[in-house]
Amino acid sequence: MNLDAAYEHRYNSFLVPIASKLRDFLEELLKDSKRIDRISVRAKSVSRFIGKCEKLNNDGTKKYSDPLTEIQDQIGARIVCFYRADVGRIEEEILKYLRPIEAKQISPESESEFGYFGKHFVLFLPDEVVNGEDSPVFFELQVKTLFQHAWSEAEHDLTYKPQRDLPPDINRKIAFTAAQAWGADQIFNEIFIQTASNDA
Amino acid sequence: MKVLKAYSFLVHPAKNLDDAPKIGGTEITLSDEVGVLLSSAFIRAENDCSLGISFEMSQDGKQQNPMRDLIVDLLEKTSIAKARKLAVSLQGVTTNRSKMGLFFVLTGESDDKKIKKVYLCRFPADNGIVAEENEEELQVEFLKQVFMKSAFAYKAALYQGKNTKSEFWEGKAIDKQVSNKQLSISGYWIREFLKSDFKTTSELGTKRFAQALRDTIASTMDLDIKSELSAVATIAKNFNGRVVSIDTLSKTFNLSGPASNALTETLLRKDLAFTKFKFSSSEFSKHIKFKQIQLSNGAVLAAPPGKFEDVFKKTEEGTNGNISYTTTGRVVDEALRKGKP
Numbered sequence: 001m002n003l004d005a006a007y008e009h010r011y012n013s014f015l016v017p018i019a020s021k022l023r024d025f026l027e028e029l030l031k032d033s034k035r036i037d038r039i040s041v042r043a044k045s046v047s048r049f050i051g052k053c054e055k056l057n058n059d060g061t062k063k064y065s066d067p068l069t070e071i072q073d074q075i076g077a078r079i080v081c082f083y084r085a086d087v088g089r090i091e092e093e094i095l096k097y098l099r100p101i102e103a104k105q106i107s108p109e110s111e112s113e114f115g116y117f118g119k120h121f122v123l124f125l126p127d128e129v130v131n132g133e134d135s136p137v138f139f140e141l142q143v144k145t146l147f148q149h150a151w152s153e154a155e156h157d158l159t160y161k162p163q164r165d166l167p168p169d170i171n172r173k174i175a176f177t178a179a180q181a182w183g184a185d186q187i188f189n190e191i192f193i194q195t196a197s198n199d200a
Numbered sequence: 201m202k203v204l205k206a207y208s209f210l211v212h213p214a215k216n217l218d219d220a221p222k223i224g225g226t227e228i229t230l231s232d233e234v235g236v237l238l239s240s241a242f243i244r245a246e247n248d249c250s251l252g253i254s255f256e257m258s259q260d261g262k263q264q265n266p267m268r269d270l271i272v273d274l275l276e277k278t279s280i281a282k283a284r285k286l287a288v289s290l291q292g293v294t295t296n297r298s299k300m301g302l303f304f305v306l307t308g309e310s311d312d313k314k315i316k317k318v319y320l321c322r323f324p325a326d327n328g329i330v331a332e333e334n335e336e337e338l339q340v341e342f343l344k345q346v347f348m349k350s351a352f353a354y355k356a357a358l359y360q361g362k363n364t365k366s367e368f369w370e371g372k373a374i375d376k377q378v379s380n381k382q383l384s385i386s387g388y389w390i391r392e393f394l395k396s397d398f399k400t401t402s403e404l405g406t407k408r409f410a411q412a413l414r415d416t417i418a419s420t421m422d423l424d425i426k427s428e429l430s431a432v433a434t435i436a437k438n439f440n441g442r443v444v445s446i447d448t449l450s451k452t453f454n455l456s457g458p459a460s461n462a463l464t465e466t467l468l469r470k471d472l473a474f475t476k477f478k479f480s481s482s483e484f485s486k487h488i489k490f491k492q493i494q495l496s497n498g499a500v501l502a503a504p505p506g507k508f509e510d511v512f513k514k515t516e517e518g519t520n521g522n523i524s525y526t527t528t529g530r531v532v533d534e535a536l537r538k539g540k541p
Contacts, residue, residue: 070366096403099254101369103261122263124254124370126404127475128468137369 006068007049014135015043019075021129022139026077029097033090035082037146041139044074072122073140080149084189087119087143094141098123101138114178116152117185119143147188151181201317203230203239203308205278209287211303211322213294223287227280228304242306242319245358249372251443251476252399253357253390265369267395272364275316278307286320293392300325302347314362321356322389323347355389370399398443398477405477408467409436409446410487415466428459433488433505440481446473493525501525 001009023041030036044052052071055063064070081090091103102122108115121141144152155174159166166174206228214220228235241248255265270289274282283305290303306319328346332339356374361367373396375389390396398405413433417426432453439449446467450460464473491505493512503511515524 066363066366069363072366097401097407098404099397099399099401100261101255101257102263103257124399127400127472128408137367 003053003067004046004050008046010068010074010134011043011046011049014132015074017131018125018129018135019043021131022075022077022125025126025129026079026094030079030090030093033093035086036090037080037082037149039077039079041075041077044071044076049074072136072138074136075125075139076142077139078142078144078149080144080146082146082188083192084145084185085193087145090143091119091121094121094123094143098126098141100124114175114182116155116178117144117148117182118152145185145189147181147185151178201243201308201310201315203235203242203306205283206230206235206238206304206306207280207283208234209284209303209305211287211291211294211301213296213298213300214291215293215295220288220291223284223291225280225284225287238304238306241321241356242308242317245319245356246372249356249358249374250474251373251375251390252370253373253394253396254370254399255394255396265395267393268368271318271359272368274305275307275318275364275368290322290393293388295388298324298388300345315360316362316364317358317360319356319358321354323354357389357394371396400475400477402478402480403483405444405475406480406483407487408472408475409449409479410484412446412463412466414488416462419466420462422458422462424456425459425462428453428455429463430491430505433491434508436479436484437481437506439479442479443476444479445476449479495523495525499525501527 019041023039026039026041030039049067049071053062053064053067057063079090079094081087100121100123102120104120106116106118106120108117119142121143122138123141125135125137125139155178159174207225208228209223209225211223212221228238230236230239255268258264267286267289270282270285274286286305287303290301294301301322301324304319304321304323306321308317308319309315310317324347325344326346328343330341330343332341354374357371358373359368359371371394373390373394390398413429417429420426432449432455435453436449444452446463450463450473455463464470467473485504488505490502491508492500492502494500501512511529512525512527515526516522517524
């Protein structure tokens with residue numbers, strides 16, 4: 001069976017049902033948690049998976065020699081919360097129940113840049129949702145604020161096209177929107193903290 | 201599965217010592233008696249090692265663990281030098297309390313060569329007596345440095361997989377001290393040496409158990425099963441910190457066959473009944489806040505499980521199954537509900 005067919009079989013037989021169960025699992029886990037806008041879980045589509053398989057290292061060699069076991073975001077989950085102050089609280093709650101092998105804060109490399117922000121984890125799938133030998137072991141979890149989510153969704157929709165370079169003014173406008181989203185996120189967070197302490 | 205290489209090292213306590221003893225080690229001949237014993241343990245390991253464990257990520261959140269690195273390095277090119285690194289690591293966390301141990305490192309593969317396997321085991325040093333008898337006399341001799349697999353403090357860990365780059369993040373362990381509740385001592389094998397933790401967190405395992413109890417009581421029509429499982433909820437909180445599985449809890453509470461089966465049927469996967477975790481009373485209380493009894497006269501009584509028998513005094517009335525409950529207190533709240541609480 002070639003890779004396309006193997007992944008398509010895994011996608012239909014395992015990944016889609018696992019994604020559905022994982023969403024239910026996370027929703028149940030966080031049902032009493034405040035200020036969560038949404039929890040979404042998706043199985044990586046066949047076309048996106050095959051696209052990722054083609055990634056190369058800097059030396060031109062293939063990044064994934066065994067993509068079916070090495071690609072860890074075949075199941076991807078996202079928790080969107082209201083404010084930055086909520087991200088740590090959600091992280092703490094999730095890590096009580098799920099074991100991580102990776103946790104990283106994603107942000108632009110330079111402090112003078114604006115772009116993608118978010119907290120990413122690679123976690124063991126809970127046993128409740130795994131259903132067979134061809135199930136993946138891990139899933140990727142992103143915890144984002146509303147503004148981080150909104151910016152990343154629109155940016156991905158507009159710019160994620162293989163073999164397409166965007167002109168400089170569009171790249172600059174995208175960076176501008178990232179800065180605005182960051183600013184709104186920052187100010188809402190400050191207002192939340194201030195009003196929460198006033199209410200206390 | 202077959203063993204490819206086996207190495208043995210004597211590991212002295214050396215935690216916090218500047219001048220740790222050097223570790224030599226030897227390769228075991230697989231056809232010798234020791235080799236045959238180890239090969240047998242290697243093949244049985246999957247059944248013997250019942251505690252699911254997983255490596256911890258690095259402190260800075262990277263996908264990296266130093267013990268996993270040593271194991272992957274050993275698998276990619278097996279040698280006594282690489283196996284010795286594991287022994288040195290073990291020595292660095294061994295205290296006088298854990299004593300000297302004989303440490304074995306075995307590597308192997310499946311018959312189709314697709315799955316690689318590493319088995320680590322430690323036998324503690326003990327004293328023993330050898331007795332030899334002939335027709336005329338019995339000779340007894342005291343032996344130091346005897347190492348026995350059946351010993352109380354025997355430890356092992358098993359890792360297997362196909363891809364050393366992406367797998368080998370989880371394994372299985374056996375730790376007889378864990379089974380006997382001495383977590384602080386055995387923390388040295390799982391936490392300090394293997395740099396791992398239980399794969400099923402305390403909160404997840406406990407939540408799974410509490411939900412299974414609640415769901416089974418809600419779904420069964422059998423009052424005896426409801427009563428048995430309800431009693432479990434009352435005393436389960438006393439198990440805080442103990443390593444359990446749903447199966448061992450069923451046996452410890454002496455659940456009847458029907459009650460135990462009903463509990464397992466509620467689980468999303470039946471094998472989850474055998475998954476080990478550390479019981480957490482605080483997590484359990486989050487999911488089971490009230491015990492509730494409904495009487496034939498329509499009365500509904502509710503109180504926290506641990507307090508129910510203190511709050512409600514029960515008296516059997518006659519022989520027709522009627523029960524009388526009495527309670528005393530001040531009214532602090534009253535409510536009208538749409539459905540049964």
